[in-house]
Amino acid sequence: MALSAMKMKRRSFLKLAAAAGGAAALGKYFKYSGAELFEPVAAQEGGEKVELIKTICIHCSVGCGILAKVANGQLVDIEPWENHPINRGRLCSKGASIPASINNDRRLKYPMKKEGGKWRKISWEEALTEIANKMLEIREKYGPDAIFFAGSAHVSNEAAYLQRKFMAFWGSNNIDHQARICHSTTVAGLGNTWGYGAQTNNFNDMRHAKSIIFFSNPAEAHPVSFYHIYKAKQRGAVLICADPRFSRTAAQSDLHLQFRPGTDIPLVWGICYEIITNGWVDEEFVRLRTHGYEYAKEVILQYPPEVAEEITGVPAEKIKLAAKLLAENRPGTLQYAMGATQHEVGTHNIRAFAILQLLLGNAAKSGGGVNAFRGHDNVQGATDLAVLSNTLPSYYGLSEGAWKHWAKVWGVSYEWLQGRFASKDLMHAKGATMSRWRDLVLAEETGDKIGQPTPIKMAIFWGHSTPSQAGTYLVKKALEKLEMLVIVDPYVESAAALPERDDGIILLPACTNWEYPGTVTNSSRQVQWRNKVIDPLYDSKPDVEILIALAHKLGFGEEFTKNFKKLPEDIYDKEIRVGARVIAMRQSTWRLKRQEEYDYVFNVETLRAEGGPCDGEYWGLPWPCWNDEHPGTPILYRNEIPVAEGGHDFRAKWGTKAPDGKTLLSGINGHAELNPDGTPGPGWKLDLTTDYKKLIAANKVPYGRGRARLWAWNLPDPVPVHREPVWTPRPELARKYPTFEDKVYGETHFRIETKGRSIQERDIFEKEIHKAYPLVFTSGRQVEHQGGGAMTRANPILAELQPDMYVEINPKDANDRGIKDGDVVWVHTYRGYELGHYRSRIQVKAKVTRRVPPGVVFLPFHWAGMFETVEYTQRFPEGTKPIVIGECANTISPPGWAPETQMQTTKSGLCEVTKAGVIPEAIERLAKA
Template structure:
């Protein structure tokens, strides 16, 4: 600590702090323009200069470190005159055309001008020097007439996003910011995250979709509804028109701070899209009391009132339950909905219907993670936090995760870990995804060879004695069996299987073996295989072998795909567990919920979604109730899914838009978007965060928890299933979502200390939260694993279920792209996102494009044993020869028409990541 005097006030501050920071700590504001606390100090605008005793000239306080005995003056006649002159000079080239977004942020230049006695509109330039709205980017409004060359956009792009789009061109009076080599932002590889907008002090960079939208009269902080990162932001709302005007950064957001991705900041306009379901719809034949048309089609829709729609759904579900048994009903809950809504869906399935046939999209993304980590450690969740990994990992190992596109804010954090503090990054992926540009090493293994790759790396680690023997001896079991299995994975054999050169295997093993801690990150490139559970067990082995568990900067870090897929699992949206992973086959757990809910519960594991839908095709599942899921787009072998849904006696779908699945529904119940409801989401790192209602529900749409409750009450009044009225949680009489969370906490040990009240006062809680005064658990498995000792599992390479042959000689792998999300129901209804990425693209290597004779043609037909699609080819070296890549965002050419439903035997997850295909040039 050093003692300094600022404006006559003596203060003690840490050595190394700047004068600007020290003054702020003392409650003294020094004017700034180029400075921002999140960015490196620049010292360019000179507005923050101060007088220091003994110095000949004023000095920039943002770059000046404090020293013992320093005496500083922040305001004096000389400094006021200096600042006034600086502001006059800046305003002389500044021109405001009057179009501001009015998003509640002050224009810092105009603000300081007024403080120092200037009228900014009198002092500013009378005519623009540059064209207004000068870049075609659909998200960022560029007006260089308002630019003061503070450099905050340049530093934000480099230091927050790690993209390096902005720079300076020309000299002197002609100096200006430019994108890339003086090209458009998108040509300069801008990811449209809006960080430059968030940090711009003058509005030279602004949010284009909201320019001219007017001023908000309410600001609501909420949690993003896209990926599992769990970013928070502020909705700027006009309550008179009931519209979201724009999204702005909230610097207090615990995960992301000021940072957002393109979907979070700009992909909100789907909320007001004219396709929104605003009133219940029922097929006409149901209203007439007739049977479904003989041709199997559902017939026309008729809009009805809520009572009519809900009575039909209740009657049909009761008919199926009481005629064919409770297990003839299937329930799909939703990773897009809140914890509270997922809890109620779990309660509806088990208490009201009497079945464990409940599942959701986690089956299609991370069911193998949950199963694998539970076997190895006793808990199936991410062990560390994203900030912890980004700030403390010496090595970051990404395998099967296109992090910068699928979890963009975390991907940017990883880029900064490499750029700012020199973390070593290893990426294992068949494609040259964007994050490989920042990698120390890229291991380009063949799809479906992850076990061989990982076992080969561990073989080398053990061969060189780089394993953590003390950790292994103290905290693990079954090590000898694991070691024996490794002997078969020599570098030469592994190289032959994976295609990774031997020397690269040795390089990767040495980096892992000689640097601690290492964090492992994965997503669906690991899980969506017939050996998905074995893949996860192999990663668990790696982290135990190196002693990277239970430590900051280490751990196993599966990245959840949807905003609340972690929470939907936590809330019992799985066929084998109640909330908090209490197994339905355990008598103690079953009795606990029977007493709480006042009804006998089934004791056998229910069907997964990958079993329910085929069971519908076989006539075993008669009725389904689906909340916010679109299996026609998200499940493998879409043709088969459509056939199975067509076979159902009854399907009720609760959605915000008519989806591809709604063609097979008998009743459509209009739910609301996350902007129209209250509750919580749980992000990929187990952090429970508030979702707050920003606008009133549109039309007659209702919050999903209210619909579920109303439906449950109607079903409980019918049929042969009775509930004990004395049971503490048997009733369905919630008046708000806080009450539902209280019930969750009472029955779910890992959520026992979580309440809306704690979250409202700003507590950031990662489960397990064992009591109302427990602070949460940022890192799992500290000192001991959930199961006691971690268990090594010998794993064996098994080839993918489908291999290329003469008829289908290429391999298809699948995933998402930055500008879209899952089945695209929301992002395809966002104008800006569609402007940048408006059609499905198939990535194909130039060698393959030449071999199949594209010759400048743009379209290809891709066929598998299950179907074919026609889409545009993107000829790129992102994919190696023999491999193509496609996404499932667009119904006109979804790659899930081609994928196969081969399942992992434990988790029942499909093998989306490897399918044999044929690619041909296509001409209409």
């Protein structure tokens, strides 16, 4: 790639900036008018071209549009994209500082290899050959399942799709990505309730809500969404915030429900109890469009607000007030994110939320719905395209039919694919997950049973961070044990430096998302075209190209790229669009590009185009988008509008009759799933040629018109019930509301032995660790950083705005421990016991604040660079270490995994805070025992 671009100096940079600035005003001040600013302007001197390129932010899932200002092929500045329908030019600190992330000399500049303890620059050819040879050697020795591929939610849809396809062609399901530890329980929870596991409405639609209940902290995690939330507030909406922490969102809300971490379900049931007993249930909606109300009611009535108060700590009065506000201000929307998903009971938390909305009749309408705010910029797309170990793209699962469907899309035979796998069983078995892959590496040490022939011997980290994985001690040991570790990232991710090993690490520089075009799906299913802004800097390459090159090295390149002529558009148009029928992700790239061109015709209230070439289309063509005439479905399950206008209904996914004999088809025009010709059958998702015109003309939904299930008989808890976190500070409640039994997880769960109740028995009842670790641990985000922070912590602007990793602790707890604001403290926990390491601890700064209630501490999780009080930045390649470093909060996160999706628990653990260097006696004693 252009090495000249690499040598960009600050001086020439300033010159370009000056030219760009001067060009706009041509040396003499004149009155501003909107039009001039956004036209590409020619520079004053030397005919330098200054262009404004429409592109999408690379950080969170709101999907904000940004105009990148490019002069002479270099990114010099950004401008607000004021016509973008989602953000109207608004940005948070991460989006506003992207140029400093891209033009950054801390980036990984060329492939590197660690040899004899030293980092050495190598060529792309050498790097790819070495990786391919090692992969083939491992395949020979241990089989294809000995490799774990950590994909990414920070790549385009095309790259994410290719990552899944790559592992399918390699012959293993050991591929996973951030969504596992982010919103996998959303997919399971919402999917099991009404069909699709995605945000039902969109950011703009929150304007129409009359009440909004937050179960997360969008003010810090998704600040731009507040553009729309404040619009609702202006119009008189009530904001309620349910959060263990008095977060910035809570500070903006009218009512704050401060509950103990891990007790979402009793809180929601307390609200639902009030709704049911006061007759605020939307009877008609429940009767016509849901199934299983009586079962849900039976459970909910066990949780009156007083019981909820006992469990959650929220005063019953406040719960009653919340219920009243929600009932009187309809439609209301419910918002949540990781605070609700990252629990053993994550799936059930989400189901409880959905049931609350169904009872209120808020589901399936504008201003209502369940708004699951996702994390990374393309985590929705990467989930849809299944960088996941339990399904093929578009939620087909891993059944034989699913493989046959995708084999047909890929133009290979099912038999050939099966030949790539170690066995037919492993082909249909769920693979290793992001939350437990390290246990599959360390199976011999820990003695856990595994569900594949050998432990994992090699890992590829393709844009996945280490700080987000719970139990850093185990991750570190696993990274040290691997035979080879490959890391593909624009920056040097901390996985390269965390393990104390002298060789066997290869780093490949991927370019950032502004250096290669592609589509990106934001949280509200809107697919946007992200333009390339500049050529890849230094010697970095786009993800798509690296994957294809690696496929060629491994010998399946021909089959892998069979359908692709024009990259990256063909990946979308020739494969994703053809195969991804369950979610009807059938937007064509040309439509997305056209929308981007005519951004100004979209109404910001409805997101619908008014006139112009895109007339009637919704912004981003949110899936399900059935064909090239379909406008997309911005709000899921609206059955009062025709299918051709974006209407449909809850999915008829579980047949036509429930086990109790009642119908599962909607009370309004209900029908089962259909073949393209209109006969009942699953043909709608298996036919590769149909564009559903016939069904849509008849106002039939291809996947049927079903009912939402309040009673999900296939889950461990058909109706959510409260279960105390594995590590609970309230053992007496754990006896009454125990966590999941071990047998729920089966012999192996996602190929690894998983336990629930027995951990609780051992740690809480036998060892009573809550006495040595009395504080509840919870984690979350800082607005200035994103994910593992490899990019944001190396960004000088963001590093200046937020240089600190800290632990938030209530003044009461701090005073009890003699800790003052700003002190360096240790946070201890019992983690690491799997390998006989009983004392994980981290060293952070204390932030004494009333944001957290007494008994709870909060830590942001973006940080890396220190492990168990020791800094390891010397192991980064020279000049690549991030500007600011800190301890990783997940070093001290608790055990506990969701039985549906293997979601890790990071939001409700136990810990103890002391001054640095102090180890309390109780902890010492526990470690020795």
